Amino acid sequence: MFSEITPLNNLTLEYNLVMSMIKLSVIVPCYNSRDYIAECLHSVLPYMSNTIELVIVNDGSTDDSSAVIEKTVNSFKDKSITIIHQVNAGISAARNAGINVAKGEYLALLDSDDFFHPDFWKEVLPVINDSSIDIVEFNADQFDGETSNIVEHIDCAVFHERVEITSVSELTPAFKRSKWYPWARVYKKALFQNFDITFPTGRLYEDMSTIPALYLHSNVIYGIDKSLIWYRYHKKSITQTFRSKDLIDLVFAAQSLSLLAKDNTEVKRAIFPTVQRIFNFIKYMLVRNKGAKLPLAEQKALRRALLTFIGDFKSSRKVQILFLPLYLNTIVRFRKK
Known part of the structure; x- marks a missing residue:
């Protein structure tokens, strides 16, 4: 067969x-x-x-x-x-x-x-x-x-x-x-x-x-x-190496989860931990990888996606999301050389 x-x-x-x-x-x-x-x-x-x-x-x-x-x-x-x-x-x-x-x-x-x-x-x-x-x-x-x-x-x-x-x-x-x-x-x-x-x-x-x-x-x-x-285990897996595409595709994942949540409060609350993990991963990549940048259009797309879940974020994170382009650019500016 x-x-x-x-x-x-x-x-x-x-x-x-x-x-x-x-x-x-x-x-x-x-x-x-x-x-x-x-x-x-x-x-x-x-x-x-x-x-x-x-x-x-x-x-x-x-x-x-x-x-x-x-x-x-x-x-x-x-x-x-x-x-x-x-x-x-x-x-x-x-x-x-x-x-x-x-x-x-x-x-x-x-x-x-x-x-x-x-x-x-x-x-x-x-x-x-x-x-x-x-x-x-x-x-x-x-x-x-x-x-x-x-x-x-x-x-x-x-x-x-x-x-x-x-x-x-x-x-x-x-x-x-x-x-x-x-x-x-x-x-x-x-x-x-x-x-x-x-x-x-x-x-x-x-x-x-x-x-x-x-x-x-x-x-x-x-x-x-x-x-x-x-x-x-592979040393060259996507979790071990960085490409600019990583950031863009993480934004895509956040957008996808935002669409899943729509206006359903219960779904938003359930999905939130995964969205928060994506946001933290993006910030980690920007800090860790010299030269890593997230284009402005992607920053705006990420902000829109995160706003869907903003009610579940802590106050400090809410400020980061509301002023996301400024916050991410600050990360890039002050990361270790």
Whole structure:
């Protein structure tokens, strides 16, 4: 059942039947990950049954990733595997492409340099047998080189087992923690479809725009307080290196959250911790990185977004927001040379 964007052979009745039974689609976007993609895929392939499919999106890799992918999946031709080859468009576009073709009731988003813990399968699969659950959240361990060298335990799961969300305020713990890693959860695909939610193409910090929206539309969340994914540490990750685009895309994330909140006081209050984190991150980048500047148009856009939540900020922060261009320019002027 190996396929490219469309199956290699004509679909049979049996193939269609299997596709209609898919419970979980694992989506793996890949860009120049030849050193890691095999390990990533081997954390999925041996555990696949006829209710699980694997969707690999080769996002215009210029290294040997494509050849490694083909070689790795070659021994699993009896599994439901789809490979999409596309011109490089970024991780958001790759995830969106995978989501668009996924046939599963639930989606898991696995980055090509990370991999599932074997316990992922025995913990998550029984949970999603309950189709009323919208999101399954779990933790991760970040490692450097070897899994024995754990850099950080990433506690993304804030809920304990099954929780029915009856009001937006019940989501506050998730927004306070603000760990919106897309791969630390499994999602019902209907959340993306019914509410027209996609990852913003061409943007960094795409998780801050997308995952909160999925939570706001969820009725049932299931938390697993275990590390079910290995997250690889990279010294050159976007959190370790600075680009001017970082600031602009953080402003975009703040704008997106402002649109989510609109005039709903309860939603504003829930989202506020994530917005505050974005604002603090922008200030930190301006102070830490010599030469970093936020264009005036972006400063104004950020101010408009922050004004949506100004009622929840402390008085000192309110002043910063009201006089934002002056405040940010002062930061730039007096930062350490």
